[in-house]
Amino acid sequence: MKQVVLKHALAARPCADDFALVEVDAPVCPEGGVLVRVVHLSLDPYVGSRLRGKHMGEPAPRPGVDAIPGAAACQVLESKAAGIKAGDWVHAMEVGWREVANLGPGTFRLLNPKTAPLAAHAGVLGMPGLTAWAGMTQLAKVGPGDVVLVDAAAGPVGGTVGQIARIKGAKRIVGIAGGAQKCALVTDTYGFDACIDYKEDGWEQALSEALPEPPTVYFENVSTEMASKALMRLAAYGRMVLCGLVDQYHADQPPPGLNAGLIVGKRAQVMGLVVYDFYPLWDAFVKEAGTWIADGSLVFKEDRAIGLEAAPALFERLMHGQNVGKAVVSVSPE
Structure with missing residues (x-):
């Protein structure tokens, strides 16, 4: 399994050369949780600060060890969670820049793939x-x-x-x-x-x-x-x-x-x-916004890259404000 890590601790705005794509052992499905394949990965500006340990007290990822933080829309490969089965779709904030992730209980939300295009859950519905x-x-x-x-x-x-x-x-x-x-x-x-x-x-x-x-x-x-x-x-x-x-x-x-x-x-x-503060209202938001997307009153544009290996370059563009639309990496096909 591949994931993206930092090559070294950061002291400045990150660029593509600060990241490395590495092979790691595949995770196992946790008790009460799910094992997922990452499909649409969200790249967000706050992660640039988090990589330096300067965001809301959250620690920086360890160079060479931890996957870069990121939210994603994912498909379940294996489930030990009640009411969730293989093939279901979920969204989670702490997925990371990787191909496969294990999500513990209470860390993910079930998605309805009919609400909107799945990539929208990495952006306008994320x-x-x-x-x-x-x-x-x-x-x-x-x-x-x-x-x-x-x-x-x-x-x-x-x-x-x-x-x-x-x-x-x-x-x-x-x-x-x-x-x-x-x-x-x-x-x-x-x-x-x-x-x-x-x-x-x-x-x-x-x-x-x-x-x-x-x-x-x-x-x-x-x-x-x-x-x-x-x-x-x-x-x-x-x-x-x-x-x-x-x-x-x-x-x-x-x-x-x-x-x-x-x-x-x-x-x-x-x-x-x-x-x-508003995570408890996420499902209510998606229910309302999903109707707006369906009737065309809420639209969105993506700046999308294909493949996990493309994430560092797109993130560098994001860090310099060069993206046009929501930065999304499609790690694997739907």
């Missing part, structure tokens, strides 16, 4: 989608009349945030993304009303022009610097959801914080989003 849904429906509680501003709008979280906001009745949705290709994805595929390219000169003026009414909801997924720029434009009593702050994942020291005076002046509600 942790990125749950994050977006939690931010919009459980924290910001977006509804009719809201004006929503979304940073990193071309990403799997940001793109889903805007679509859910639209489904829930928001009257205008504006995204911020980097580059013409990503902005086109935001407007043409995800259906935002406008997308501002922050790499273009004069983008802040363009952002103000795209928001004739101040945003009532802001979803931040990149940096406190961008959050501060959005906060200046936020409506009084607006809601700000802070999620991710990707620019801090590879920084040795956190950047300067938000302007507290602006928060007070705007009477803003600032809410931190940790998706782990």
